[in-house]
Amino acid sequence: MTKVLVSDPIDQAGIDILSQVAHVDVRTGLVAEELLNAVADYDALMVRSGTRVTAAVIDAAPRLKIIGRAGVGVDNVDVTAATRRGVLVVNSPEGNTIAAAEHAMAMMLALTRNIPQAHASTMAGRWDRKRHLGNELYKKNLGVVGLGKIGAHVARIAQALGMVVLAHDPFISNERAQKLQVRLVELDALFEEADYVTLHIPRTHETANLVGEKLLKRMKPTARLINCARGGVVDETALVDALRNNTIAGAALDVYASEPLPAESPLRSVKDNLILTPHLGASTAEAQASVAIDVAEQIRDVLLGLPARSAVNIPGLSPDLIEALRAHLSLAEHLGHCISQLAGGNVQELEVRMQGELAARPSQPLVTASLKGLLSSALGERINYVNAGLEAKSRGIKVLEVKDEASRDYSGGSLQLICRSSSGFHKLTGAVFAGDELRITSVDSFPISVPPSNHMLFTRHRDMPGIIGRLGSLLGQHNVNIASMQVGRRIMRGDAVMVLSVDDPIPESLLEDITSIDGIREAHAVSL
Numbered sequence: 399m400t401k402v403l404v405s406d407p408i409d410q411a412g413i414d415i416l417s418q419v420a421h422v423d424v425r426t427g428l429v430a431e432e433l434l435n436a437v438a439d440y441d442a443l444m445v446r447s448g449t450r451v452t453a454a455v456i457d458a459a460p461r462l463k464i465i466g467r468a469g470v471g472v473d474n475v476d477v478t479a480a481t482r483r484g485v486l487v488v489n490s491p492e493g494n495t496i497a498a499a500e501h502a503m504a505m506m507l508a509l510t511r512n513i514p515q516a517h518a519s520t521m522a523g524r525w526d527r528k529r530h531l532g533n534e535l536y537k538k539n540l541g542v543v544g545l546g547k548i549g550a551h552v553a554r555i556a557q558a559l560g561m562v563v564l565a566h567d568p569f570i571s572n573e574r575a576q577k578l579q580v581r582l583v584e585l586d587a588l589f590e591e592a593d594y595v596t597l598h599i600p601r602t603h604e605t606a607n608l609v610g611e612k613l614l615k616r617m618k619p620t621a622r623l624i625n626c627a628r629g630g631v632v633d634e635t636a637l638v639d640a641l642r643n644n645t646i647a648g649a650a651l652d653v654y655a656s657e658p659l660p661a662e663s664p665l666r667s668v669k670d671n672l673i674l675t676p677h678l679g680a681s682t683a684e685a686q687a688s689v690a691i692d693v694a695e696q697i698r699d700v701l702l703g704l705p706a707r708s709a710v711n712i713p714g715l716s717p718d719l720i721e722a723l724r725a726h727l728s729l730a731e732h733l734g735h736c737i738s739q740l741a742g743g744n745v746q747e748l749e750v751r752m753q754g755e756l757a758a759r760p761s762q763p764l765v766t767a768s769l770k771g772l773l774s775s776a777l778g779e780r781i782n783y784v785n786a787g788l789e790a791k792s793r794g795i796k797v798l799e800v801k802d803e804a805s806r807d808y809s810g811g812s813l814q815l816i817c818r819s820s821s822g823f824h825k826l827t828g829a830v831f832a833g834d835e836l837r838i839t840s841v842d843s844f845p846i847s848v849p850p851s852n853h854m855l856f857t858r859h860r861d862m863p864g865i866i867g868r869l870g871s872l873l874g875q876h877n878v879n880i881a882s883m884q885v886g887r888r889i890m891r892g893d894a895v896m897v898l899s900v901d902d903p904i905p906e907s908l909l910e911d912i913t914s915i916d917g918i919r920e921a922h923a924v925s926l
C-alpha cells in the first residue's frame with residue numbers, strides 16, 4: 399500500500415488528491431524524535447514550513463520517493479541529502495505569491511498608520527487620536543530588495559497606491575525593470591532613498607544578515623523596514639538597536655532567524671514601532687488551497703510514475719547523459735557560479751561557448767548547468783536543472799549558445815562563459831583534465847590554470863614588482879591563509895590577473911583594502 403505522511407496543516411483539497419492514489423496519514427506537530435520514528439513506512443512526505451526535513455529524517459525513510467513542500471522556500475528541507483538519496487523534492491513556486499505580496503503591503507499599511515497600536519489602545523478603553531498620527535504611502539519611495547515573483551507583485555500594488563518604486567536585484571535585467579516601471583539601484587542607494595524598504599529575497603549564503611547595522615544606518619530616521627521573506631536576512635540584534643534608538647521609524651517582520659520566535663527574543667520587548675506576525679505570509683485560504691493542490695498533484699503524479707512539474711532537485715536529464723557529461727556539468731556550474739560573483743552588476747546576457755570536442759556534445763545540459771551556477775548566488779538551492787532556463791528568461795537574461803568546433807585548445811574541448819552585466823563583462827574558460835579534474839584555464843583572456851575551490855580571490859592589476867608581496871602581507875595581516883596563487887599575463891608589465899585560493903571567505907571590508915593597493919584595479923571574492 400502506497401503511504402503518504404502529511405506532517406504540517408495542509409488544505410483538504412490536497413489531502414483529497416493524495417487519497418486518490420495512497421493511504422494518507424495527517425500527523426501534525428510531531429517533534430523531531432517522533433518524526434524520525436514515524437517516517438520509516440512512507441513513500442511520500444508533504445510539509446509546509448513547520449517540519450524540518452533533515453538528512454536524519456530522510457535516512458530514516460528508506461521507502462521515501464518524494465518530499466512535497468506546500469510553498470516556495472525549501473530551506474526547511476535538506477535538498478542535498480534528498481538528492482544524494484535520489485528523493486525528489488517538489489514545491490509550489492507561485493501558489494502563494496499573491497498572499498505573500500499582500501501580506502507585505504498589509505504590514506506596510508499597518509506600520510505607517512499604527513493600526514495594531516491604535517487597535518490595542520482602543521480595545522483598552524482609550525480614545526487616542528493624536529498619538530497615532532501616521533504617514534501616507536502616496537508619492538513615497540518604496541525600495542524593493544529582490545524583484546522576483548513576490549517583489550514584482552508588491553511593486554505593482556505599490557504603484558497603484560501612487561508610490562515610486564526603486565529596486566535592487568542583481569539578477570534582473572534593465573529591460574525587465576523598465577517593463578515593471580521600476581528604477582534599479584545599488585543596495586546602499588536603495589536604503590538611503592527609500593521611505594519604506596521591503597525584502598523579497600531568499601536566504602542564501604550571500605543574503606544571510608544582509609540587512610545589518612551598516613544598511614540600517616543608511617536609512618532615513620523616518621523610514622520603515624518590512625521583512626516577509628526569510629528570517630536571517632535581517633540581523634535581529636542590529637534591528638532591535640535601530641528601533642530602540644529610533645534610528646529608523648519602524649519595522650514589521652513576518653519571519654525570524656529562529657522559528658517559532660523564541661519567547662525570550664529581544665524583538666518581543668520592542669515597544670511601539672515594531673509589528674510582528676507569526677510567518678503568516680502564505681496564510682490565506684486561497685494560497686493554502688493553491689499550494690496544497692499544486693504539490694499534491696505532483697506527489698500523486700510521481701507516485702504514478704509520471705514526471706513532476708516543479709522539481710527542486712533531480713534534473714530532467716537521462717541518467718546516461720548525466721553520467722557522460724558529469725564532469726563537464728560540474729565545470730559549467732562552477733564557472734557560472736564564479737562568473738556571477740565576478741559580474742558585480744545586473745546580469746544582462748550569458749554567452750555559453752562549447753569549444754573543440756565539446757561542441758560535438760549535446761549543448762542544452764551544459765547551457766542549463768551554466769545558468770544554474772549563474773543563478774545559484776541569487777536563488778540558492780531553489781535553482782535547478784528544471785527551472786534554470788525559465789528563471790533566466792523571467793529575469794530578462796539573454797542566453798547565447800555558440801559551438802566553436804574549430805577551437806583546439808584542450809583534448810576533450812573547453813567551455814567558455816561570457817557574462818555581460820550593467821558593470822561590464824567577464825570571460826571565464828575551463829576544461830576537464832585527466833582524472834575528471836576541473837580547471838579554470840583563463841580569466842578575461844589571461845591564461846591561468848587553477849582548480850575551482852571553495853574560497854577564491856580574483857584580482858585585475860598592473861604587472862609590476864612588489865604587488866604580489868603587498869597583497870600576500872595584507873592577507874597575512876588579516877589571518878587569511880593562501881592555499882595557492884597564480885598570475886596570468888599576456889605581456890610583461892602590462893595588465894594581469896591573479897587568482898588565489900584561500901582557506902576562508904574574504905570579508906567585504908578586506909576587498910576595499912585590497913583595491914587600495916597601488917596597481918590593483920579590481921578584486922572579487924568568490925565562494926563556490
Ligand SMILES: NC(=O)C1=CN([C@@H]2O[C@H](COP(=O)(O)OP(=O)(O)OC[C@H]3O[C@@H](n4cnc5c(N)ncnc54)[C@H](O)[C@@H]3O)[C@@H](O)[C@H]2O)C=CC1
Nearest residue numbers: 471498544546547548567569598599600626627679680776
Ligand atoms: N512569509 C511567507 O510566508 C512567504 C515567504 N516567501 C519567501 O519570499 C521570498 C521571495 O519569494 P519569490 O518572490 O517567490 O522568489 P523569487 O525567486 O521569484 O524572487 C527572489 C528574488 O530575489 C533576488 N535576489 C537574490 N539574492 C539577492 C540579493 N542579494 N539582492 C537582491 N536580490 C536578490 C533574485 O534574483 C530573485 O529575483 C523567498 O525567500 C520565499 O521563501 C514566499 C512565500 C511566503
Ligand SMILES: O=C(O)CCC(=O)C(=O)O
Nearest residue numbers: 446447469470471680681
Ligand atoms: O507554509 C507556509 O505558510 C510558509 C510559506 C513560505 O514561507 C514559503 O512558501 O516560502
